[in-house]
Amino acid sequence: MPPRSDTSRDGSLADFAAENDEAPDTDPLCGDEAGYPGLVRTASKGASLRNFNLNLLPILEALLAEQNLSRAAQKLGMSQSAVSHALAKLRSQFQDPLFVRSRYGIEPTAKALRLRAPVASALGVIRREIVSPEHAGETAIGPRFQCGVTEPLDEGPALVSATMEALREISAETALTFRAVGGSDWKKMLRLRYLDIVFDAKPAPDSDLESEFVKDRHYNCYVRSDSAIAAADFTIDRYLKMSHVILDTPTADSRSTLRQALAARNGSRTIGARxxxxxxxxxxxxxxxxxxxxxxxxIALYARNLPLRVLDCPVPAEPSPLFMTWLRTRTNETAHKRIRQRLTQLYRQEGLPEARDTRQAPPASR
Incomplete structure (x- = not known):
């Protein structure tokens, strides 16, 4: 039976004749030499392309992107057994395990990581110059789009809703995940593609990562709508004496500019609820x-749905900058780029006019 030919999806490059061979009986990550099927040390056959199956490169690209056999198969439109068979052939061609089991799925070896950039570059040229223009540069997002935040306060409804809306415009079937990564090696998680984007207070200096400024965020305070406090009376002394509700953050080394401003004044809040x-x-x-x-x-979103009154924050805190960081090799991925651009646009639109005192005359008694 001849191999399939289907140019309706990007995964068509992955439809290779070996897909019709018998799949190996062993676990794709357990067996043969040193536990890896297909990895049989042989003398080099030379660098001739006649000995190299280029149709396997899209499978390698998908495995590097997804770090999971089933997700890579779904992305390529192939069966998991076919991807497993392709992985065995890739190991034979590159004479390296390429992937090992990890807590989250499979993790690339050092050689696989070195191959990521040249493989992406080579396939990019093919897609741009050879594949029809309407499909050029298209890269599927996959079943999940995973974001990390290094500061718990950043995981607010405005950023999450802007990201969700941007994602829905690209793929209605992709699930959005936000997770706190302040205590984790989130740069490694980006490199291994466990995360798609990380939001942080500063740009990443690493050469293989790229960062972009999103927005400066300003602070406001909120109290119940019938609170007797007036905006004119809401001084920093009054603020510090009031009972506060705060997020119970897992770490004490928060980079919140509000906390920094309070520390600079030797001020502390009375915490009434966490x-x-x-x-x-x-x-x-x-x-x-x-x-x-x-x-x-x-706070603008809270006030639309709860009986709250918004006040200017009396603490002279600097605005809190927000940057998003991603793997540099993903900069020109069409879908990833569109999500970045759209979520930035939407998040910058979210806002609240100047804080205002909308309090009616307070009731005589409570």
Whole structure:
């Protein structure tokens, strides 16, 4: 039976004749020499392309991108057994295991990581110059788009909703995941593609990563809508004396510019409640005498759905910058680039006019 020929998807480059051979009976990550099928040390056959199956390169690219056999198969439109068979052939061609088992799926070896850039470059030329223009440069997002935040306060509803909306415009079937990575080696997670984007307070200096400024965030405070406090009376002394609801962050070394400003004044807040989500902080403030502090974009969303009044934050804190960082080799991936551009546009649109005192005359008694 001749190999399939289907140019309707990017994975068509992966339809190779070996797909119709018998798949190996062994686990694709356990067996043969040193536990890797297809990896049989042989004398070099030379660098001739006649001895190299170029049709396997899209499979290698997908495995490097997804770090998971089933996700790579889904991305390519192939069966998992066919991808396993291709991996065995790749190991034979490159004389290297290429991938080893890890906690999250499979992890590339040093040689596989070295191959990532030249493989992406070679396939990029083919897609741009040979494949029809309507498919050139297209790269599937996959079943999940995973974002990391190094500061818990950054995982607010405005950023999450902007990212979700940007993702939906590209792929309605892709799930969005946000996770706190402040205590993790998130740069390695980007390199291994466990993460697609990381949001941090500063750009990454690493040569294989790329960062872009997204926005400066300003602070506002919020209290319940019928609070007796007036905007004119909301001084820093009054702020510090009030009971606060805050996010219960896992680490004490927060880079929040608000905390830095308070530390510079030797000021400390009285913590009345600690919660684990932004919404619960707003909910607690709407039903108590606690005051909450957060980014203006997030508070704008809280105030639309909860009985809250927004006030200027009296602490002279610098705006909190937000950068997003990604793997440099993904800079020109069509879908990834569109998501970055769109989420930046949407997040910059989110905002609240100047904080205002919309308080009516306070009730005579409570």
């Amino acid at each position: 919660v684990h989500t932004h919404f619960h902080a707003a909910l607690v403030a709407s039903q108590s005498d606690h005051v909450g502090t957060g980014y203006r974009e997030d």
